[in-house]
Amino acid sequence: MAVNCFNCQYFFVTWDPKSPRGCKAYGFKTRELPSTVVRRSSGMECLKFEPKKGADRR
Template identity: 60%
Template sequence: MKCRHFFVTWDAQAPRGCRAFGFKTKQMPSVAVKRSSGHPCFQFSPKEGVKK
């Protein structure tokens, strides 16, 4: 949720999405990327104004 590419959809079957990779999913996009590639998301970019 802290990534600038994360977004919430209106789709009840896939309520979360990633603009960087262009997909929607039921789980958190970062988890989907990690499961499919085995690596943390390399497109992660923090949102403006969000502190770690």
Template identity: 55%
Template sequence: MESKRINCSACKHYYVTWDPRFPKGCKAHGFKTKHLPSLEVFRASGQPCYAFEKKIIKERGRG
């Protein structure tokens, strides 16, 4: 069974940390990592990340 790779940067739970050792983080799972959080979840559980929620991007108005 092949699953699609989850793009963490499109998830509302993803954030960039100030820690150079662990520059990527996931608020839903509560951890920081060197790699994409979805890859760490897959490595640990063998399942794709269940916490993915598409980020809503607001458009800036002109004026």
């Protein structure tokens, strides 16, 4: 199952138009979804995913 960063407590939106999305757990900003960068870099799904409290877990 693919990780949905929008439901993760570590996901954040930045003001940087070149890197509008970020991950507090891994400490980086990116143009893509952070989970895509993690999967491409490590070959594994994100291991830091933590659902937001009250988030729908679809």
